[in-house]
Amino acid sequence: MTRESDGFGAAMPILDRLMHHAANERASFHVPGHHGRYLPQPLSAWLGQALKLDLTELPGLDNFHSASDCIAASEELCARHYGAYRTYYSVNGATACVMAALKGACGVPGQRVLVLGPCHMSVWRGLVYADAVPVWVPSPWNPARQAFDPPSPAALDAELRQWQPVKAVFVTSPTYPGFVADVRSLAEVAHRHGALLLVDEAHGAHFGLDPRLPDHSVAQGADVVIQSPHKTLPCLTQAAWMHVSRPDLADGVHEALLFLHTTSPSYLLLASLDAAQAFLRSGQDLVRETLDVLARYRPLEPQSDPxxxxxxxxxxxxxxxxxxxxxxxxxxxxxxxxxxxxxxxxxxxxxxxxxxxxxxxxxxxxxxxEETPETPWHGAFLYEAPAVLALRPSAIEHLPGRRVPLRGAAGLVAKRPISPYPPGVPALWPGQVISEQHVEILARMWMEGHDIVGVAADGTIEVCDA
Ligand SMILES: Cc1ncc(COP(=O)(O)O)c(C=O)c1O
The missing domain is CATH 3.30.70 (Alpha-Beta Plaits)
Structure with missing residues (x-):
């Protein structure tokens, strides 16, 4: 369906239908339970008119699980902006998109996935969902920036030579602090080795809207790109979308995404995705003006998000x-x-x-x-060697766990991620055999008072009981 052929004159097909419905409905005899009229105060005062748009799959409002009308039209407008083959909306954040990308790209169980650099915890869940076999490829910690550098294409090339066959490469760009990888070269390298490139661009839905912003990853040749418009575009929290560039991946990725979705998607979230896709066309002046303001206060650097x-x-x-x-x-x-x-x-x-x-x-x-800096963070070398898992993520999920003191955990297999904070990236992944060196460094950091997610107040961690 195209915008020209379906009679949608407006640029916001979902919002148009919702407003049309709200304008015509005098009484609701359908869910949701607030019937567009009553929510307890003060919530109703805060939500105001928006309550009337909190609708469900009524005639004219399409169906998220088999979209062919206003939802499909809105997704198509979004796909056209980015140049994707398909765009799919998510009301379960980028989390569901990351999981669906891994599942859809892998297809069958047992596929190898290279995960470059630090990644969001949804990657772990996606690997379990896809029953995939990860290879973690660390990125170097940059002490001057106090952040991980984005992964380099040369490092990817070396890893792909070592690990064939690889079904997919997963990279996060931009990183949380805003540093951008050379996605174009990463895509070329991945494709040369017969692997797909999946990019978690959760923090980059606004990329490409101005020449001073980095290019988005669809334009740079990635096969699947996940974005959280709710993070960087005017959009409601939890609303996300994913772009698929390859026709042969589209159905599998979409099915995997729907599998993670409610049958009662929030139309407020869908409407905000619809408004966000319209902003991609209508908001360019605002984007330019905002960047002009920011440029007056600090230099806008290349390879990072201004x-x-x-x-x-x-x-x-x-x-x-x-x-x-x-x-x-x-x-x-x-x-x-x-x-x-x-x-x-x-x-x-x-x-x-x-x-x-x-x-x-x-x-x-x-x-x-005027202050003397504190001792630099010494945990970085925990990330220097690639993590090797003794078991597949899906197998680890099914194993029983038990708690042991961190100090006595060498030689055992981690059941939960152990993440010093900062940087909040697991130093030990579930399924990883815990080395003496891990224990020594983590125990020292913990004793010094460093936050370590996964280590309880009594100094124990969960390991696989097998
Ligand atoms: C890099 C990255 N990917 C994925 C996600 C998950 O996004 P969402 O909160 O939209 O589910 C986050 C969330 O912070 C993230 O930082």
Whole structure:
């Protein structure tokens, strides 16, 4: 179906239908239970008119699980913008998209997937879902940036030579702090070795909207690209989409995505995806103006997202002080920890807000410049060697677990990810045999008070009981 042939004159097919329905409905004799009229206060006051758009699969509103009308039309408009073969909407975040990408790309169980650099926890769930065999390829920790560097095409080439056959390569770009990989070259290398390239671009739905933004990964030759418009475009939380470039992958990926979805998708979320895809065409002036404002306050660097500002501090105390200074003035960061602090700017954010942010930031820089830095984070070398799993992710999920003291865990198999925080990336993956060196470094970090997700307050971790 095309926009021209289906009678959709407007650029927001889902929202149009919802508004049409809301304008014509005098009384609702259908779900949802608020019937467009009543929710307890103060929620109803906050939601206001939006309540009337919180509808379900009524005549004219299409069906998420077999979209052929307004949902399909909206997805097609989105696909056209990015140049994808198909775009599929998700009301279960990029999490469901990551899982579906892995499942759809792998097809049958037992396929090998190279996972480059740090990745979101949904990758683990996707590997279980796809019954795939991962090879973790670490990215180098960059102490100057206090962040992992994006993976290099040369490193991928070497890994692919070693690990054939590989069904898919999974990479996250941009990284959380906003550093962008050379996706075009990664795609060329992956394809040369007969592997698919799946890109988690959850933080890059706005890429390509201005020449000062990096290109998006569909344009760079990736086979599947996952984006969370709710993170960087004007869109409601939880709404995401994924683009598929290869026709032979589309049905499998879509089916895998629907498998992870409710049969009662929120039309408010679908409407916000619809509005976000319209913004891709109508919002370009706003994007340009926002970047003009940001460029007045700091240089926009190539190979990183100008809409985010990663401030490497190498110190929890310094990061906390910046967060406090901002909060005193009613401004909140996306995130901060002992490696640094992250600010994310939004399209349409007024210059006044940006100026206030930089005023606090510059004062903090002057204060921070006078301090001696703390001892650098020494856990980075936990990530230097690639993790090798003793068991497949799906097998680990089925094994019983037991708790043992971290100090006595060498030689056992991890059941849960163990992630020092920062950087929040597992140093041990489920299924990985725990080495003496892991125990030594992790135990030392834990004793020094470093947060380690997966290590309980009594110093125990969960291992496979087999
Ligand atoms: C890189 C990355 N991928 C995937 C996700 C999951 O996205 P969502 O919250 O939309 O499910 C996140 C969430 O923070 C993320 O940072």
């Amino acid at each position: 809409m985010r500002m990663w401030i490497p501090t190498g110190s929890r105390a310094r990061s906390a002080r910046l967060a406090e200074r901002l909060e005193e003035r009613g401004m909140f960061l996306e995130y901060w920890d002992a490696s640094g602090a992250l600010a994310i700017f939004g399209f349409g954010q007024g210059e006044r807000d940006v100026a206030r942010f930089f005023e606090v930031y510059r004062t903090w820089c002057e204060e921070a410049g």
